[in-house]
Amino acid sequence: MHIIFHEKGLLDTEVVLLIMDLKNSLKNNKQNSILLLAEIVSFGKNMDGESKVIIEELFSMLELDNFAMKILDEGSWVAKVLCIQNLSLFKVAASFDLILNFIDDENSFIRDESQLAAIKIGEENALNFVYDLKSDLSEWQQIRLIESLRKLKFPLVPDYKRWFGSQNKSVILFGFKVIVTFNHFDGLIHLKKFFNHEDEQVTIQLLQAIKSMQVPFFNTDVIALIGRSESKIKIKAIRTLAVTFNEEDFEIAQFLNSNDHDLFFEGVKFCQINLKEEVEKLINNVETEEWKLKILEHSGDRRIN
Amino acid sequence: MIEESIEQKILYLLSDIFHYGILFYAMFVMASYMILAFTSIKVAGTYKKENRFIDYRDILNSSLAPAVTLIAPAYNEGASIIENVKSLLAIYYTNFEVLIINDGSRDDTLEKLISAYELELVPFAIDYKIPTKEVRGIYKSKNPAFYNLVVVDKVNGGKADALNVGINVSSKDFIICIDVDCVLEQDAILKLMKPQLQNKKRVIATGGVIRVANSCKIQSGKLTEVSVPKNFLARIQVLEYFRAFLLGRIAWNKIDGLLLISGALGVFDKEIAIKVGGYDHNTVGEDMELVVRMRRYMCENKLPHKVEFIPDPLCWTEVPEDLNILGRQRNRWTRGTIETLITHKKMFLRKEYGIIGWLSMPYWFLFEWLAPLIEAVGIIFFIFLAVIGSINWPFALGLLLMVYCFSLCFSVLALLIEELTYHQYKNKTDVFKFIAVALIEPIIYHPFIIYSAIRGNIDFIRGKSSWGDMTRKGFKTDVK
Numbered sequence: 001m002h003i004i005f006h007e008k009g010l011l012d013t014e015v016v017l018l019i020m021d022l023k024n025s026l027k028n029n030k031q032n033s034i035l036l037l038a039e040i041v042s043f044g045k046n047m048d049g050e051s052k053v054i055i056e057e058l059f060s061m062l063e064l065d066n067f068a069m070k071i072l073d074e075g076s077w078v079a080k081v082l083c084i085q086n087l088s089l090f091k092v093a094a095s096f097d098l099i100l101n102f103i104d105d106e107n108s109f110i111r112d113e114s115q116l117a118a119i120k121i122g123e124e125n126a127l128n129f130v131y132d133l134k135s136d137l138s139e140w141q142q143i144r145l146i147e148s149l150r151k152l153k154f155p156l157v158p159d160y161k162r163w164f165g166s167q168n169k170s171v172i173l174f175g176f177k178v179i180v181t182f183n184h185f186d187g188l189i190h191l192k193k194f195f196n197h198e199d200e201q202v203t204i205q206l207l208q209a210i211k212s213m214q215v216p217f218f219n220t221d222v223i224a225l226i227g228r229s230e231s232k233i234k235i236k237a238i239r240t241l242a243v244t245f246n247e248e249d250f251e252i253a254q255f256l257n258s259n260d261h262d263l264f265f266e267g268v269k270f271c272q273i274n275l276k277e278e279v280e281k282l283i284n285n286v287e288t289e290e291w292k293l294k295i296l297e298h299s300g301d302r303r304i305n
Numbered sequence: 306m307i308e309e310s311i312e313q314k315i316l317y318l319l320s321d322i323f324h325y326g327i328l329f330y331a332m333f334v335m336a337s338y339m340i341l342a343f344t345s346i347k348v349a350g351t352y353k354k355e356n357r358f359i360d361y362r363d364i365l366n367s368s369l370a371p372a373v374t375l376i377a378p379a380y381n382e383g384a385s386i387i388e389n390v391k392s393l394l395a396i397y398y399t400n401f402e403v404l405i406i407n408d409g410s411r412d413d414t415l416e417k418l419i420s421a422y423e424l425e426l427v428p429f430a431i432d433y434k435i436p437t438k439e440v441r442g443i444y445k446s447k448n449p450a451f452y453n454l455v456v457v458d459k460v461n462g463g464k465a466d467a468l469n470v471g472i473n474v475s476s477k478d479f480i481i482c483i484d485v486d487c488v489l490e491q492d493a494i495l496k497l498m499k500p501q502l503q504n505k506k507r508v509i510a511t512g513g514v515i516r517v518a519n520s521c522k523i524q525s526g527k528l529t530e531v532s533v534p535k536n537f538l539a540r541i542q543v544l545e546y547f548r549a550f551l552l553g554r555i556a557w558n559k560i561d562g563l564l565l566i567s568g569a570l571g572v573f574d575k576e577i578a579i580k581v582g583g584y585d586h587n588t589v590g591e592d593m594e595l596v597v598r599m600r601r602y603m604c605e606n607k608l609p610h611k612v613e614f615i616p617d618p619l620c621w622t623e624v625p626e627d628l629n630i631l632g633r634q635r636n637r638w639t640r641g642t643i644e645t646l647i648t649h650k651k652m653f654l655r656k657e658y659g660i661i662g663w664l665s666m667p668y669w670f671l672f673e674w675l676a677p678l679i680e681a682v683g684i685i686f687f688i689f690l691a692v693i694g695s696i697n698w699p700f701a702l703g704l705l706l707m708v709y710c711f712s713l714c715f716s717v718l719a720l721l722i723e724e725l726t727y728h729q730y731k732n733k734t735d736v737f738k739f740i741a742v743a744l745i746e747p748i749i750y751h752p753f754i755i756y757s758a759i760r761g762n763i764d765f766i767r768g769k770s771s772w773g774d775m776t777r778k779g780f781k782t783d784v785k
Contacts, residue, residue: 085358113358138502140502142369143363143364147363147364177369261432265430265432297428
């Protein structure tokens, strides 16, 4: 298949006739149509401006949008993914409802591409599907969805409040990322209920979100988490508090007196960030253990987590 | 009728045991290789098909991508350290730091780094989670362009100790341990981190395909042209690596039985690496031993996990071109295998360790450790039987021919898969160069490998623990 374009980027009569011939030959040749879709996606996603307009015209004139929507019903997984990619590349609005049928597909490639397509085509309805998702949103897919949101001409902040009521843990974690990505301080109030979540991963990512946004609203709750037995949560909480600390009633000495290496280390870092005098006092105290002194010696560490 | 003496009867019996024993062992090895090969081919094909839909650029610029530390031990690398570090700093990834561990180099490795990258000594609180030799100082760059470069100067302690220092100093959740003179593909980290982000189970280690960089052109730390090595030994090793990675490891990964992530490049979950105590400096096979220990830990604590392998060339490394150095390398690999299998012998045939216990470890024992020994014994016994006139010549020659043809076909299959999947050797004559090597390899190269493995066994028994001198020539670099 050899397509010739007019040098100014517009299709002239000769070319249009060529395309019509091509269209007729593709009518009964599913394989070639799929190959053409693969080529279009490969070129189209790296193009912009007039070049992309030409590709779009070609796509439309060859009625590949109708073909792609037809394949979504009956094709192999490879064909379906190619079709979804094409439909989202050219924002075929008519395909939006059809694509939504695949957002929970058992094939992860179809599922992921249809979710991305829903953002690109759906615009203001972009992430309405998230609350109802039954399948897991992997970390990879969460990142892709957020990057897709960012690339929209007018990045939309989805209505994530509903997501925090989901039974799907990955939806909750995705909500945290959305709040952080769009600096949505208004959304933070919805996070309070997750401080005592049963899942350690949810608590840790919650702390990460609070730390990223450096908000002191939840310092009391973060301090309470330090009392938890899980060391991962304890350490994450101390690190969060190190950047959100606002002179609350918080006894840092409990960590500087600790014989737990991890807690002492985190306590020292906390003091460094918050310019606490406790570090100097410990260095000057003859009773301070040697292993603590070694850490304190280098506590002017410029690289603090 | 002449009655056979008892001695003759015993001799005939031994001869039969030898002939049929060798035959069955050989057939078992060949059958297992074919199963692994076809499984690998299927998985590699699926990966290629699926990978065309993955746009790694989505993750490339994202601040949400997980942070990683690249840990590269360096010992006497003064000749090429600047270019090597440049190559690492140029990798496509958003959130990573490069940790060069100067392991007590006696040359000017540290001085060159300090000068080239404007380094200065900085106060640094190290969390000594894993005991290591003393750290003399930590350097960071005054130049913001190298903000993610950290150089650690330490007392010499060997590769394992250097990696453990890296683990202690790392501030990220994932560590990538590499050889400092390896050239990574630009998107290597992206591909290595994908399993971490996608798998439902905790991925504790990930590796990828390693390629031979000898005679390839490297420019500004990037691979610009792939060439068949001019050196014959290196050329044979290309074929070896094809077979090992394209027809072996991919299959082991598919059944979750992978015991080994190459020491040249591997991603590890730092938390688990620390929990198991980091690299063991009492073994010369520290890469394999760490993976087995991490798997053991996860199994014993009933924690769902996975070790992943990316069927994509991610890293290019220099292989020995000198017989002595090659011999030392294979000797060390043998000792490393033996040490790991013995250290973790508890896992053998135990259900609680899953496929690692009941398949991978016995397989490595029978067909990686014992194979060279059985082959050597076979050769000796063959000579003995030939001398006393008890050899069944048609049988013996037939077996030899069968093994030779299998070896040739297996190499050609590996070559074919490489051509169909990655096609990294573009010249039309390259295939013929490799086929020529495949014809000679079983006759010339293989006996040397067996000999090195036997030496490895002997050195293990004698308690040898050193690496030996592994001199590298450095890459051919285009300088404009």
